Amino acid sequence: xxRVIAVLLGVAxxxxxxxxxxxxxxxxxxxxxxxxxxxxxxxxxxTTGLLSFGHALFVALGAYTAAYxxxxxxxxxxxxxxxxxxxxxVVAAVPVGLLCVRxxxxxxxxxxxxxxxxxxxxxxxxxxxxxxDEGMRVLRPMLLGQPLAGLNKVDFLTGPFYYxxxxxxxxxxxxxxxxxxxxxxxxxRAIRExxxxxxxxxxxxxxxxxxxxxxxxxxxAVGGTLLGVPTGLADPLLxxxxxxxxxxxxxxxxxFDHFLGPxxxxxxxxxxxxxxxxxxxxxxxxxxxILAVLVIFVPRGLLGLLDARTRASA
Amino acid sequence: xxxxxxxxRKLYGTFCALDGVTLAVGPGEFVSIVGPxxxxxxxxxxxxxxxxxxxxxxxxxxxxDVAGRGPVGxxxxxxxxAFQLVHVFPALSVGETLAVAITSRRGRRARLFAGLxxxxxxxDEVATVASVFGLDGALDRPARTLPQGDKKxxxxxxxxxxxxxxxxxxxxxxxxxxxDKHAIMEVLVKAAARMGVKAIIQVEHDMDIVFGYSxxxxxxxxxxxxxxxxPAALQANDEVMATIVGRTVSHMEPPxxxxxxxxxxxxxxxxxxxxxxxxx
Numbered sequence: 001x002x003r004v005i006a007v008l009l010g011v012a013x014x015x016x017x018x019x020x021x022x023x024x025x026x027x028x029x030x031x032x033x034x035x036x037x038x039x040x041x042x043x044x045x046x047t048t049g050l051l052s053f054g055h056a057l058f059v060a061l062g063a064y065t066a067a068y069x070x071x072x073x074x075x076x077x078x079x080x081x082x083x084x085x086x087x088x089x090v091v092a093a094v095p096v097g098l099l100c101v102r103x104x105x106x107x108x109x110x111x112x113x114x115x116x117x118x119x120x121x122x123x124x125x126x127x128x129x130x131x132x133d134e135g136m137r138v139l140r141p142m143l144l145g146q147p148l149a150g151l152n153k154v155d156f157l158t159g160p161f162y163y164x165x166x167x168x169x170x171x172x173x174x175x176x177x178x179x180x181x182x183x184x185x186x187x188x189r190a191i192r193e194x195x196x197x198x199x200x201x202x203x204x205x206x207x208x209x210x211x212x213x214x215x216x217x218x219x220x221a222v223g224g225t226l227l228g229v230p231t232g233l234a235d236p237l238l239x240x241x242x243x244x245x246x247x248x249x250x251x252x253x254x255x256f257d258h259f260l261g262p263x264x265x266x267x268x269x270x271x272x273x274x275x276x277x278x279x280x281x282x283x284x285x286x287x288x289x290i291l292a293v294l295v296i297f298v299p300r301g302l303l304g305l306l307d308a309r310t311r312a313s314a
Numbered sequence: 315x316x317x318x319x320x321x322x323r324k325l326y327g328t329f330c331a332l333d334g335v336t337l338a339v340g341p342g343e344f345v346s347i348v349g350p351x352x353x354x355x356x357x358x359x360x361x362x363x364x365x366x367x368x369x370x371x372x373x374x375x376x377x378x379d380v381a382g383r384g385p386v387g388x389x390x391x392x393x394x395x396a397f398q399l400v401h402v403f404p405a406l407s408v409g410e411t412l413a414v415a416i417t418s419r420r421g422r423r424a425r426l427f428a429g430l431x432x433x434x435x436x437x438d439e440v441a442t443v444a445s446v447f448g449l450d451g452a453l454d455r456p457a458r459t460l461p462q463g464d465k466k467x468x469x470x471x472x473x474x475x476x477x478x479x480x481x482x483x484x485x486x487x488x489x490x491x492x493x494d495k496h497a498i499m500e501v502l503v504k505a506a507a508r509m510g511v512k513a514i515i516q517v518e519h520d521m522d523i524v525f526g527y528s529x530x531x532x533x534x535x536x537x538x539x540x541x542x543x544x545p546a547a548l549q550a551n552d553e554v555m556a557t558i559v560g561r562t563v564s565h566m567e568p569p570x571x572x573x574x575x576x577x578x579x580x581x582x583x584x585x586x587x588x589x590x591x592x593x594x
Contacts, residue, residue: 187414201415
């Protein structure tokens, strides 16, 4: 079933630019970015059992790395930007993670929230470094060494950049799939289920949680690099706690105990947001209601719903 | 000595849970810790397994102090334990649970990209361990769906899968029917021989089990060692028997129920079982 969903999703996304209007294609771009970030967030939540309310910190870190590298250092190769963002994420996640993984449950969540807000304040207040509330420009990157300067912005985004982002998402999903099914991933699940027992079997809960935190941070930052390109901007709201909240929302929407739940959640969230925002200015109100309905009636998310269907018909 | 406790004291506030316990366990021994409720049995196992540190005194595993090494370090060094209350990974299958232990023992906990599914050696070993414990029919079942007795077996099996030198078991047969208790003990002894476990230390209430399988019995009372002796020597001591069992036990079977020796017994001379300790 999981394989069928993956193949269907892959084919649909590959064919989307041929079928869908360009506006919808530009909507898919941030959902790819979020998809990558959420694969990381779900390694923490779905696999390890730690719910982070500060994942936006790393998404913002990725977007600002892209801004710094393109505007400050003239680095336009997107491959270098991705690697750079991953490195920056690790450097930031080491101290943050070492502190956060000492705690679990709500304390872990609150601490990650606190670090996210600290970073937001930093971005907002240190005007000379970060551009303050105006943020920083993210210049058009080169993809696989191609400047693609001849294309106008929409052609660039809906053409080469779309497929580049999709390829990056697919790569991220393959890597994460491998991690979740590795000995490391098995140990993470054991820790989620019963940390005391895992330790009695020689598996250090804290070290493994720290490892998962680092990986999640890297995925968050890589997703963040993609996020800045369509808007051409990295702004401090990317690190704001409501952004972290949106990430958790997407995860619940898609289904955290399904491998592709994060990706589906990101896509559905973005389209839903676009639809509701076009209908009413009270879209946050509607979203709140949807979240409540989701938690009460569909706690395992959209893909969980699908699982229940197949089980019922089997 | 594999594991020794030297004048261990453990205070909880003003309550003295262990009051100068000295104990040594050598290769090839099956030692049972007995005593009435509140005697300090579980505290002793917790101290021996490094889960709680003693207020004073020392615990040494193969000559090295256990203090501060934590359950992870000790599990890797060769000391495993199973808890009194059943500890399983509810959502993990029986096979996955055993795979965690085997992966841990092989030092592959941090392998990020190694495939788990294709690791034939791992799953062969999982199947072997499962069959020793009679769990081979339930490899794909999530642990939470197992009957209580099988959960207990899985808990113990995963500890054995670490191939520890010493294994500490806190009431391995609690909550199990009398008929099944002997079956579980037979499995434990067989598994120990199979997996190179050199010594078993267990807390146990069932005196049939204690006298049937132990090489030595350590009787605790109010945090002190009341007696440390062979089952035969202990049975002759009516005073101790009255304290630990609450009655004299004349109908106990002789300690011949065990069918298989622990592995090191074949190579090493049987350690001196010791004489009954002084009454406190």
